[in-house]
Amino acid sequence: MSLLVARGLTLEAEVEGDIVPVFRGLNFALEPGRVLGLVGESGAGKSMVGRTIAQLLPPGFRVSHGTMEFDGADLVAMAPEHRRSLLGREIAFIPQEPLTALNPVLSIGAQLDEHHRRLGVRGRRTLREYALAALAAVHLPDPAGLLSRYPHQLSGGQCQRVLIAMAFAGHPRLVIADEATTALDVTTQAHIIALMRELQRASNTAVLFITHDLRLAAGVCDDVAVMYAGDIVEIGPAAQVLGASRHPYTRCLQLANPPMLGTRRALYALPEQMPGLRALARLNGCRFAPRCPVKADYCLRIDPPLEGDLHRSACLRPGLVETIEVADQLAPPPWRPAGETPVLALDHVSKTFTTGTWPRAVEVAAVRGVSLRIAPGEFVAVVGESGSGKSTLGRLVVGLEQPSAGRIALAGTDVTAGDEAARLHRVATVQMVFQDPQSALNPRRRVASIITQALEAEGAKFAVREKRVRALLAEMGMPLELGVRMPGQLSGGQRQRVNIARALCSVPRLLVADEIVSGLDVSVQAQLLLLLHRLRQDHDFALLFISHDLSVVRHLCDRVLVMHGGEIVEEGPTETVFGWPRHEYTRTLLAAVPR
Amino acid sequence: MILAVVRRLATVVPILLVVSLLLFTALRVLPIDPAAMSMPPTATKDEIEIARQQMGLDRPLPEQYAIWLAQVVTGDLGRSTHLRRPVAGLLAEALPATIELTALAMLIAGSLGLAGGLMLFALRGDAVEAIAETGTTLMMSIPEFLWALLFILVFGVLLEALPFTGRLGPGLARPMVTGFLLLDTLLVRDLAAFLSAAQHMILPAIALGIAFAPPIMRVLRSSLIDVYHEDYIRQARLRGLSETRVLLGHALRNAALPTLTLMGVQFGFLFGGSLLVEVIYSYPGMGNLMVDAVRNADLPIIQAVGLTYCVVVLLINSLVDGLYLVLNPRLRPR
Numbered sequence: 001m002s003l004l005v006a007r008g009l010t011l012e013a014e015v016e017g018d019i020v021p022v023f024r025g026l027n028f029a030l031e032p033g034r035v036l037g038l039v040g041e042s043g044a045g046k047s048m049v050g051r052t053i054a055q056l057l058p059p060g061f062r063v064s065h066g067t068m069e070f071d072g073a074d075l076v077a078m079a080p081e082h083r084r085s086l087l088g089r090e091i092a093f094i095p096q097e098p099l100t101a102l103n104p105v106l107s108i109g110a111q112l113d114e115h116h117r118r119l120g121v122r123g124r125r126t127l128r129e130y131a132l133a134a135l136a137a138v139h140l141p142d143p144a145g146l147l148s149r150y151p152h153q154l155s156g157g158q159c160q161r162v163l164i165a166m167a168f169a170g171h172p173r174l175v176i177a178d179e180a181t182t183a184l185d186v187t188t189q190a191h192i193i194a195l196m197r198e199l200q201r202a203s204n205t206a207v208l209f210i211t212h213d214l215r216l217a218a219g220v221c222d223d224v225a226v227m228y229a230g231d232i233v234e235i236g237p238a239a240q241v242l243g244a245s246r247h248p249y250t251r252c253l254q255l256a257n258p259p260m261l262g263t264r265r266a267l268y269a270l271p272e273q274m275p276g277l278r279a280l281a282r283l284n285g286c287r288f289a290p291r292c293p294v295k296a297d298y299c300l301r302i303d304p305p306l307e308g309d310l311h312r313s314a315c316l317r318p319g320l321v322e323t324i325e326v327a328d329q330l331a332p333p334p335w336r337p338a339g340e341t342p343v344l345a346l347d348h349v350s351k352t353f354t355t356g357t358w359p360r361a362v363e364v365a366a367v368r369g370v371s372l373r374i375a376p377g378e379f380v381a382v383v384g385e386s387g388s389g390k391s392t393l394g395r396l397v398v399g400l401e402q403p404s405a406g407r408i409a410l411a412g413t414d415v416t417a418g419d420e421a422a423r424l425h426r427v428a429t430v431q432m433v434f435q436d437p438q439s440a441l442n443p444r445r446r447v448a449s450i451i452t453q454a455l456e457a458e459g460a461k462f463a464v465r466e467k468r469v470r471a472l473l474a475e476m477g478m479p480l481e482l483g484v485r486m487p488g489q490l491s492g493g494q495r496q497r498v499n500i501a502r503a504l505c506s507v508p509r510l511l512v513a514d515e516i517v518s519g520l521d522v523s524v525q526a527q528l529l530l531l532l533h534r535l536r537q538d539h540d541f542a543l544l545f546i547s548h549d550l551s552v553v554r555h556l557c558d559r560v561l562v563m564h565g566g567e568i569v570e571e572g573p574t575e576t577v578f579g580w581p582r583h584e585y586t587r588t589l590l591a592a593v594p595r
Numbered sequence: 596m597i598l599a600v601v602r603r604l605a606t607v608v609p610i611l612l613v614v615s616l617l618l619f620t621a622l623r624v625l626p627i628d629p630a631a632m633s634m635p636p637t638a639t640k641d642e643i644e645i646a647r648q649q650m651g652l653d654r655p656l657p658e659q660y661a662i663w664l665a666q667v668v669t670g671d672l673g674r675s676t677h678l679r680r681p682v683a684g685l686l687a688e689a690l691p692a693t694i695e696l697t698a699l700a701m702l703i704a705g706s707l708g709l710a711g712g713l714m715l716f717a718l719r720g721d722a723v724e725a726i727a728e729t730g731t732t733l734m735m736s737i738p739e740f741l742w743a744l745l746f747i748l749v750f751g752v753l754l755e756a757l758p759f760t761g762r763l764g765p766g767l768a769r770p771m772v773t774g775f776l777l778l779d780t781l782l783v784r785d786l787a788a789f790l791s792a793a794q795h796m797i798l799p800a801i802a803l804g805i806a807f808a809p810p811i812m813r814v815l816r817s818s819l820i821d822v823y824h825e826d827y828i829r830q831a832r833l834r835g836l837s838e839t840r841v842l843l844g845h846a847l848r849n850a851a852l853p854t855l856t857l858m859g860v861q862f863g864f865l866f867g868g869s870l871l872v873e874v875i876y877s878y879p880g881m882g883n884l885m886v887d888a889v890r891n892a893d894l895p896i897i898q899a900v901g902l903t904y905c906v907v908v909l910l911i912n913s914l915v916d917g918l919y920l921v922l923n924p925r926l927r928p929r
Contacts, residue, residue, distance in 0.1 A: 089836030095833075100826040103845050104925055105852075114844065115834055150924040166834065292769055360598075 001072070002029040003206045004053070008066035011052060011230075013044075013277060015060070018279045022230045025066060027306065030223075033204040037221030037238065039214055041253075041521035044227040046210045049175045052076070053091065055083060068131065070174065081226055086563040088118060092167035094196075096179040098159035102151040107161055108135075109147030112169075121169045134165040138195055153448070155387075157188035161195065168199045169395075175200065179211045185385040186548065190592040193220055196346060212521065213254060215260075215594040218242045219281040226250045229275050229287040236311030246313035249288045249322050256526035258555035260578075260595050266327040267555065269530045270523040273491055294320035333558060334377060334537060341412040342431070343375040343510045343542045350404030353393055366392040368566040369406070373467065376509065379536065379543040381553040381574065383589070384563035390546045393563070394512045396542060399423065399433045411509055425452075433502035435515040437495035443488035448483035454506035463530065475538075476531065490512055493524035504539065514546045529556055551595050554578055562586045599707045603916060607909050613665070618898050619660050627892045632676045639810035667902070671730065673895035675888070682899045685884060689901060693873070693880035698863050699796055700841035704865070705858060707804070708811025712854070713842075716815040731809035740802035741869050743875040745803035750798060759798050760877045764791040799876040803869055807861050814857050824904055825849070859915030862909040 011023040022045060025312075030036045038046040051057050052068055053075055067074040070091065074085055102111060112131040121130050128147070135143035138161040151159055160180065167175055177196065181189040194453075195222070198209050211217050225235040228248065228525050234247040245251045255268030270291050277281060286292070287300040294317055304314040315321070331439040351367040367389045374380050382390045396399045396408065399418060407416050412431045415422035419541055434440040441450055449456070451472055452465040469483050476497040485493055496516060503511055517525040530553065532543070547553050553560055553574065560577050562570040562585065570583040581587045601794065606711050628645035631638075638646075646760035647653055651662060666673065672682035693827045711731065737745075748859070751759035762776055763769060769776070770783040786895035825847060873882030881900055920926055 026769040056832055084835050084837070087833060089835065095830050097826050101830040103827045103831070103849070105848050105923060106845075107924070114836075118835065152925050160733065163830070219829065468901060 002082075003032045003071060004030040004067070004208070006049075006468050007069065009052065009063065009068055010065035011048065011061060012058075012064045013061045013525065014060075015277055015281075019283055020277055022061070022277070022280065023052075024231065024303070026232060028225055028232060028235060030174070030206050030208060032206050033202070034080060034198075034223065035207040035209050035221045037217035037224040038208065038210045038227055039212065039217045039224060039253075040227035040453060041212055041244055041274055041523060042135060042374055043229070043276065044228040045213075046227055047178055048230075050093065050208065050210060052132040053174075053566050054093070054268045055080070055175060059462070081401050086113065088172075089170045090172055091174045091176070092170065094160070094167050094170040094175060094177040094180040097183050098156050098163055099151065099183070101163055102159055104151055106150075107147065108149055109152070110488075111462055112147070112162070112166065113572070115166050115169060123471060130169070134169050135162070137168070137199070138162070140165075140178060143251050155188075156184050157192065157399060160184060160188075160192055164192070164199070168203065171441070172205060174206050174208065176208045176210070179212065180209075182211070182213075183215070186550070187588055187592040189216075189384065190594075194506065206449060209435070211593070212523075213240060213277035214257060218507060219594045224254075231314065232306065233288060233315070234311075235259050235306065236308070236313075236431040240311040246308070246311065246318045246321055247288075247314070247315050248292050248294055248321050248324060249314075252293070253522055255324065256522045258529070258551040260551045260554065260593055263328055264330045264555060264575075266330055267525040267526040267529055268324070268326045273493060273524060274521070290590070293324055330555075331537070332532070336375065336377050340376050342409075343376045343378075343411050344544065345406040345407075345409040346372045346561050347409075348396075349393075349396060349403045349408060351389075351401055352404045353397055364504045367396065367403075370566075370568055371406075372561060372568065372571070374510065374542050374544060377536070377540060377542055379557045379558065380546060381545045381547060381560045382563055383547060383553055385589075388563040389566035390563045391514055392547050392566075394514050398430055398512050400432075428506065429508060430510040430512060431506065431508040433496075433499050433503045433511060433516050435518065437492060437499045437516075437519075438487075440499055441495060441502075443487055445486075447485050447487065447490070450487070451501045451505055451565040453502060468505060475504075475535070476501050477527075491524075492520055492529060496520065496524075497530060498530070499529075500535075504535070505540070507539075510539055510542045510544065512544045512546070515548065516545075517552060518547065518549060524550070532556060540587070550578065550590065562589070603913055605915070610909060611905065615664060615902060616660065619663060619899045620656070620899060622681075623656060623659070625892075625894075628895065629676055629894050631891060646679055650888040657697075662916035663898075664700075672899040675893050675896050676894070677888075677891040677893050678896075685896065685902060686899055687774060689879065689881045689884040692776065693866070693869055693882065694872070694907075695718045695775050695777060696796060696800055696803065696878065696880060697862070697869050699800040700865055701807070701858070701862055703804035704798055704807035704811060704861070707808035708815060708854070708858075711808060712815025712819070715812055716819045719816070719820065731812055737806065739803050739806055740871040740875060742805055743799065743872050746802050757798055758795050760792075762792060762879060763788060764795075785877055786828045788896065792810075795878075799872050799878055802875075803865060803872045807865060809873050810857060810861070811854060815850060815854045816897050819846055822846045822849045826866075848922065852919070855915060855918060855922065859912055862911045862915075866904060866907055879903045 006028050009023050009026040010021065013020045014020050017445060028036065038049060039047055050065060053070070054112060055075065063076045064563060068076050070086065072527065109131055112134060116127055116130045121127055131147055132143045135146055140146060140158060140161050154162070180196070182191050184192060188331045194206070199205070204322045209217065209221055221238045223236065224241045225232045225237040225550065226247065227233065228239065228249045228565060234241055234250050234544055241250065242254070245254065252268050252270050258267060258269060259265065273290055275287065280287070285300045286300050286304050289295045292299065296317060299316055302316060304316045306312045306314045330534045348369045348371055350369055352363045352365045354361050354363055356362050370393060382393060384390045392401060396403055397413070402418050403416060407414060409415065413425050415426050448469045451469050455465045455468060470480060473480055473483060478494060478497060482490070484495065487498065490498065499516070517528050520528065545553065557574050560574045561568050562577065562583065570577055570581065570586045578590060581590055618842070630650055630652055631643050634643055634646055651659060665882070668685060672686065674680065675682055675685060678685065715727055719843060723734055747759045750757045758764065765789045770779045770785065770788070772782050776792045777789065792849065810875045813858060828841060828846060831845050867929055869880065870882035872878070873880045874886055877883070886901045888900065
């Protein structure tokens with residue numbers, strides 16, 4: 001018998017007085033001991049499935065029809081007290097952000113004890129034994145020492161292990177992992193996944209694995225359900241769904257994902273983005289149809305049923321899915337003459353930070369003796385895990401930090417001194433695009449004013465700025481009327497484009513981009529990568545691309561630097577470094593990437 | 596940890612020096628002659644001049660300050676010019692009384708604030724919320740001296756339920772052990788005196804504390820709302836904890852942090868606000884001592900009381916910082 005079954009689950013949301021159908025009769029089943037992946041981009045409704053199970057829905061949301069049965073009992077209709085008694089015991093959740101999912105003011109021991117007490121463990125000594133055993137089960141070193149520590153003293157991976165220990169403490173029959181490894185480094189992710197599989201197999205637990213990462217899902221899950229705008233569009237054994245997809249959305253997602261193996265092919269950039277909650281009310285028929293490359297008129301009217309035996313998909317034209325293709329070669333980078341002055345030259349640059357206060361002050365080296373050259377027009381990536389010093393390197397280049405030692409030259413001019421002349425030269429030569437587009441844009445300024453801030457500082461006339469805004473917006477592929485909007489009215493992808501446009505406004509020779517696509521969905525990421533490729537053909541700028549995502553780096557950059565512990569441990573052409581890694585750390589990094 | 600405390604105390608010293616300097620110069624600038632004030636009205640000009648020399652008032656100001664400071668550090672706060680008693684002794688009687696009163700007032704404000712904050716949080720989004728909001732605004736807008744007069748009128752005069760002058764009922768002996776009346780009466784096991792002392796403190800303490808409760812309520816309410824958006828609250832619910840357990844075990848302690856900061860600031864104001872309330876209730880504390888001293892231009896008392904206020908406020912701040920370290924492990928040195 002299936003452990004978890006959704007039957008015709010219909011979820012409605014009240015938005016500004018209207019009732020919007022979010023789920024239109026969701027059906028899926030999860031067998032004991034199996035792993036079902038829920039994949040799709042943000043806004044697809046993946047997390048909402050988990051929240052329906054716990055019935056912790058956002059205000060205004062309610063299940064109007066259908067059931068979500070756990071072991072034969074409907075979680076929706078059951079008494080809240082009954083459902084609560086299942087949570088933590090039979091049904092456990094592993095959260096997305098391990099660092100914030102533990103209470104910051106309680107020690108790890110206190111939080112484990114609280115959970116064990118709820119599971120019926122009594123007595124101080126017994127509680128301690130249980131806590132130690134739980135921490136040992138997730139392979140955390142020094143469990144006794146950890147009990148008295150606080151969440152902020154642990155790394156993200158360690159916190160996630162503690163949360164996994166709590167989740168599996170009651171030997172639950174169902175575990176819901178909602179983007180459980182998204183916030184972690186790639187090597188940590190590999191360890192956490194291995195740990196979850198180990199515990200899951202040991203106690204024959206069923207896992208609902210929610211992720212946006214198709215490659216990860218392919219490696220982890222037995223079955224996969226692809227979600228789009230609240231619908232399951234394709235479901236079946238992972239190998240079949242992701243290997244021979246029968247729905248255009250699954251196919252487009254896969255083509256939007258830069259591959260880690262094989263040739264560097266072009267990416268498929270789906271136009272627009274996932275419809276928001278309000279838009280769902282107006283969507284009839286297939287919800288994917290407005291963005292679908294193989295749609296017909298009737299797709300917009302007829303709601304396709306999930307059809308098939310083991311591998312089911314909801315598409316009226318499944319035969320056309322394979323016709324969706326991309327160019328299997330990337331356009332080569334524009335030709336450059338050899339021997340140009342490097343646009344960026346670092347010579348033995350180091351940066352040390354002092355933490356703590358006297359007499360316990362400790363010097364921490366974030367960057368140690370880094371030397372590198374970037375030629376005009378060259379796209380160079382810096383990869384490494386959090387704490388490797390790659391962001392500090394970026395900040396040193398744009399002058400947000402002063403080097404402790406070494407020399408920095410931009411386009412042949414030494415700017416190490418950091419005086420007014422160096423600052424002016426720097427501003428004219430290098431621009432930075434930040435990771436979080438939300439906080440990088442002033443929320444009180446209009447898009448047009450943000451984009452031309454650099455001209456504003458020069459005292460350019462309104463007409464000049466207006467012309468530049470038009471040109472830049474057109475180049476970013478954004479409608480002109482966006483210029484009068486506020487950043488809060490834009491989507492994540494649009495905000496990041498505004499960010500790039502702002503950086504390009506003053507025609508920099510070097511762009512420093514720190515994790516600029518990491519918070520974005522695959523299809524939006526593909527749009528941005530495409531945009532960067534195109535801008536490269538038309539503009540003369542080099543790129544220092546800081547990223548933890550090796551597949552994106554492989555797709556975009558000609559040369560890669562691998563950073564570890566503040567040092568560059570390996571560098572070379574991307575294909576060479578990724579194909580034949582020489583340094584131990586590069587190999588570990590590459591081995592951890594799901595393929 | 597010890598290092599942090601030492602570092603903290605080291606910052607207090609310059610503040611105290613600056614305050615003492617301000618107090619000293621401000622009072623010397625006043626056109627008051629302490630020498631003349633300390634002599635009987637029949638004294639001649641020569642006699643006053645001799646007294647002035649004896650008191651050291653003919654020396655240059657910096658020297659006078661140095662002498663005064665040296666005496667203060669050794670605990671000699673001088674003699675009151677109109678009460679003709681050592682100031683240290685006067686302070687020893689008045690300070691515990693005021694500390695008792697303000698601590699009780701803060702306790703009342705804190706309890707009301709906690710209960711009200713939880714109530715406002717529970718009512719959020721409810722129609723009753725507006726009424727509760729109006730109520731707390733009213734509580735906050737009435738100054739403490741008006742509350743004091745209202746309470747005397749209602750509970751003292753109309754209902755005759757509670758006493759409203761002094762510290763003890765007639766015929767009761769005042770035990771002297773620590774100087775804190777509630778504590779002393781308990782220590783000598785004089786229950787009648789303890790009850791009388793408690794009754795005498797209720798009205799002034801409530802009058803003093805009541806206006807401080809609404810800000811605590813509001814800060815607690817909004818911090819609770821913030822905290823409830825945090826991941827760890829959702830995760831606690833997903834572990835199946837009851838709402839009560841989520842509130843008391845997880846949310847409240849996090850929401851208490853901003854509230855504690857506010858209460859630390861409030862305590863300083865409360866200590867200052869005790870002045871008017873003490874006068875209204877003829878309560879023999881620092882406020883009455885100060886008002887009396889100002890009326891009689893008794894410089895040594897004014898100086899001592901001013902300095903004491905400063906020390907108390909700084910101590911409270913340090914205490915709040917210490918509490919903060921206990922409640923918030925993120926601030927502890929690694």
